[in-house]
Each structure stands twice: as C-alpha cells, then as structure tokens.
Amino acid sequence: MEFDVEKVRKDFPILATQMNGKRLIYLDSAATSQKPRQVINAVARHYRKRNANIHRGIYKLSEEATEEYTKSKDAVARFIHAKGYRNIVYFRSTTEAINAVARAWGDANVGSGDHVLITEMEHHSNIVPWQMLAKRKGAHLDYVKLKDRSELDMEDYKSKLALKPKMVAVTHVSNVLGTINGVNEITRMAHETGASVLIDGAQSVPHMPVGVSGMDADFVAFSGHKMLGPSGIGVLYGKEDVLETMEPFHGGGDMIRSVDFQESTWNELPWKFEAGTQNMEGAAGLAAAVKYLKKLGMENVRAHEKALTLYALDKLKDAGVTVYGPGNEEIDRRGSVISFSMKGAHAHDIAQVLDSEGIAVRSGHHCAMPLVTKVLNEPAVPRMSFYIYNTQVEIDAAVAALGKVREVLKRGA
Numbered sequence: 168m169e170f171d172v173e174k175v176r177k178d179f180p181i182l183a184t185q186m187n188g189k190r191l192i193y194l195d196s197a198a199t200s201q202k203p204r205q206v207i208n209a210v211a212r213h214y215r216k217r218n219a220n221i222h223r224g225i226y227k228l229s230e231e232a233t234e235e236y237t238k239s240k241d242a243v244a245r246f247i248h249a250k251g252y253r254n255i256v257y258f259r260s261t262t263e264a265i266n267a268v269a270r271a272w273g274d275a276n277v278g279s280g281d282h283v284l285i286t287e288m289e290h291h292s293n294i295v296p297w298q299m300l301a302k303r304k305g306a307h308l309d310y311v312k313l314k315d316r317s318e319l320d321m322e323d324y325k326s327k328l329a330l331k332p333k334m335v336a337v338t339h340v341s342n343v344l345g346t347i348n349g350v351n352e353i354t355r356m357a358h359e360t361g362a363s364v365l366i367d368g369a370q371s372v373p374h375m376p377v378g379v380s381g382m383d384a385d386f387v388a389f390s391g392h393k394m395l396g397p398s399g400i401g402v403l404y405g406k407e408d409v410l411e412t413m414e415p416f417h418g419g420g421d422m423i424r425s426v427d428f429q430e431s432t433w434n435e436l437p438w439k440f441e442a443g444t445q446n447m448e449g450a451a452g453l454a455a456a457v458k459y460l461k462k463l464g465m466e467n468v469r470a471h472e473k474a475l476t477l478y479a480l481d482k483l484k485d486a487g488v489t490v491y492g493p494g495n496e497e498i499d500r501r502g503s504v505i506s507f508s509m510k511g512a513h514a515h516d517i518a519q520v521l522d523s524e525g526i527a528v529r530s531g532h533h534c535a536m537p538l539v540t541k542v543l544n545e546p547a548v549p550r551m552s553f554y555i556y557n558t559q560v561e562i563d564a565a566v567a568a569l570g571k572v573r574e575v576l577k578r579g580a
C-alpha cells in the first residue's frame with residue numbers, strides 16, 4: 168500500500184517556503200534530503216532532555232544519553248538487516264566511512280603491486296580514497312567499464328577480477344545515471360576470487376529496501392543526511408569478523424581500553440572506531456529518520472519513487488533533452504535520479520531557469536567527474552532527483568520550465 172504523499176509533505180516544514188516568489192519544488196534529494204519535523208524534534212529533544220557525553224558519566228543523564236546512542240545503532244542495524252549495533256560504526260558521512268576503510272583496512276591488506284577494483288560510475292568519495300591508498304602502497308587502481316554509458320560491463324568486470332583485486336568497491340546506485348547495480352552478484356563474484364567488497368549505499372539505503380545480510384558485502388557505507396537524517400552522521404556497516412581484525416582509523420578518547428605512555432589497547436566493537444565525542448544529536452536524529460522511513464515502508468518508498476521516475480522519463484521524451492542512464496523499460500534497474508542534457512544549453516543555465524521558477528535541481532559533475540566528463544563527455548549535466556515528498560505536479564512544473572529554456576534558446580538562435 169502506498170503512502171499519502173500530501174500527508175507526508177505536511178511533515179516537511181521547508182516545503183512550505185517560497186523561492187523566487189514561487190512555492191519551493193525541491194528536486195535535489197540525491198544531494199541531501201529534506202527533514203521531517205519528527206527528525207527536527209528528535210534533535211531538539213536530545214538537547215532538551217538527553218544532552219550529556221556518552222560512555223563517560225556515572226550519572227543517570229549520561230547513562231540515558233549512552234542508551235539513546237546505542238539504541239540509534241540498533242535501529243540502523245535493524246533497518247539494513249544487520250545483526251546489531253556492533254556492526255554499525257558512526258562516522259561523519261559516506262565519505263569518511265570509505266576513507267576509514269581505505270586507511271584502516273586498506274593499509275593492512277593492500278600492498279605493492281596489488282589491485283583495487285572500482286567502476287567508472289563512482290562518486291569521488293569512492294575513487295579518491297582508493298587513489299590515495301594506491302599511491303601510498305604502490306598498488307594499481309582498476310576501473311570496470313560501462314556499457315552503453317549506462318550500466319556496468321559485466322564481461323569487463325569478470326576480466327578485471329582475473330587480476331585478483333584485494334578490494335572491489337562499487338556503488339549500489341549511481342548518483343548520476345540512476346543505474347541500480349546487481350550488488351549481490353557483484354559481491355558473490357568478488358568473494359569467489361578472494362576480494363573483499365565495499366558497497367557505497369549512499370543512493371540506495373535511503374530509497375529502497377537494502378539488506379546487508381543478503382548482499383553479503385564486507386562493508387556498506389551511507390549518509391544520514393540523504394535519508395531524512397541530520398548531516399554530520401554517516402554509517403559504516405562492517406561484518407563483525409572483518410571489523411575485529413582492523414586497526415582503528417582515528418585515535419583518541421573513548422576508542423581505547425587502556426593507554427600507557429607508549430602503547431594503547433583498543434575498545435571493543437564498534438567503539439574502537441569512534442574516537443572523541445560523537446555526534447550524539449545526529450544519532451538521535453538518524454534514529455528518528457529510520458523510524459519515519461520504516462513507518463512508510465521501504466517497499467512503498469521505492470514504489471513511490473519508481474512511479475515518479477517512470478512519469479518523469481515519459482514526460483522528458485518530448486522535452487528536447489537527452490536522458491542518461493537506463494530507460495523506462497528498464498525501470499527495475501533505475502533509481503530516482505535523472506541526469507540529462509539539452510543541446511545548445513549549458514547545464515548551469517538550465518538549472519538557473521528552473522531556479523527562477525522555484526525549482527531546485529543540481530547542475531555540475533555531481534562529484535563524479537570521470538563519469539560525466541570522460542564517459543558522458545559533458546562538462547556538466549543538470550540532475551533531478553526525487554524522494555518521498557515529490558509529486559507528479561512538481562515534475563510537470565519542471566518539464567514546463569524546460570520548455571522555457573527551449574524558448575530562450577530559440578530566441579537566442
């Protein structure tokens with residue numbers, strides 16, 4: 168059963184604001200999602216009722232803050248079908264979570280001449296940390312090529328696996344193309360060759376049911392701010408036995424068991440990865456975000472976005488644009504981001520015309536420069552992305568605004 172989008176919209180105070188004299192139409196949730204009052208209230212409630220440092224106090228308020236923080240991890244674990252809070256490390260973001268793996272796991276497991284395998288459709292956060300690791304270690308960084316500028320070339324993947332990479336790091340959903348990668352199969356094949364696997368779930372966990380147990384990846388990273396939660400909190404899921412073998416990423420307070428003048432020993436999971444005072448209000452907000460999404464049902468979230476994406480792809484057929492990524496006949500392999508280009512119009516100009524109509528879309532290389540500039544061969548592309556609060560009416564407005572761009576182009580010609 169789908170949810171009532173108008174009821175959902177009432178939970179998001181920002182959607183009532185005006186932009187350039189028009190009601191805001193927010194089509195940039197792939198960059199960051201808007202926040203419902205339930206999340207805003209949970210953060211405020213933390214400060215009002217639970218604010219004390221966790222794991223430190225002997226007093227009741229600190230114990231309550233610690234319980235709230237641990238419960239947040241349990242909620243996140245249940246949301247992605249992980250065993251429990253020991254699998255869940257909080258970092259600032261997907262970016263920091265991947266950096267942690269590239270450092271803490273990579274430094275111990277990747278050596279000179281070894282291979283790390285990523286793909287041509289990765290976000291910079293799943294490219295640069297591996298480039299840095301490869302440089303530190305004298306390792307090779309290989310890329311799985313794309314087929315039809317749209318999906319991973321699985322034959323190429325097979326041939327690159329023959330190089331026996333130590334790590335395969337792949338995005339679940341492309342933030343530019345919308346392509347949903349077959350991560351279960353990708354992980355199975357990688358494990359068969361002895362590689363470890365990291366899945367970048369920044370664009371999947373907020374939008375569809377994701378079960379880490381079925382996926383079987385060693386690591387999954389995602390960000391709170393893209394799934395209705397606060398910014399500054401991101402998740403690294405890791406298999407317990409893998410996390411157990413890893414050295415910490417950051418050193419400092421709370422991540423230790425004991426400290427002497429020259430040596431220290433580490434705290435148990437997951438705390439050994441969390442040094443210093445944590446984003447406790449962020450954890451409270453993320454728990455509220457997960458609760459909100461669970462109540463809607465992730466199957467319903469996906470169904471809503473799928474319907475919107477199909478609708479938009481259909482409308483864009485007559486909008487004089489080239490759409491990238493899988494088409495509507497492949498909707499089961501497509502998430503809810505749509506990047507496109509219009510001949511003769513710069514991406515930023517398109518975004519500006521839409522902005523003048525109160526419509527927020529992102530324009531640029533979307534932190535995927537190799538994909539946008541080398542594979543799509545564009546300096547920048549505009550991108551619409553949808554979430555639980557978007558409607559067909561908003562898509563109609565965006566398509567109508569694209570008509571205005573075409574008029575401006577005609578006048579200029």
Ligand SMILES: Cc1ncc(COP(=O)(O)O)c(C=O)c1O
Binds near residue numbers: 390
């Ligand atoms: C696929 C993908 N991976 C990683 C990231 C990085 O997320 P964050 O900026 O929250 O670290 C993004 C953000 O846009 C993304 O879309």
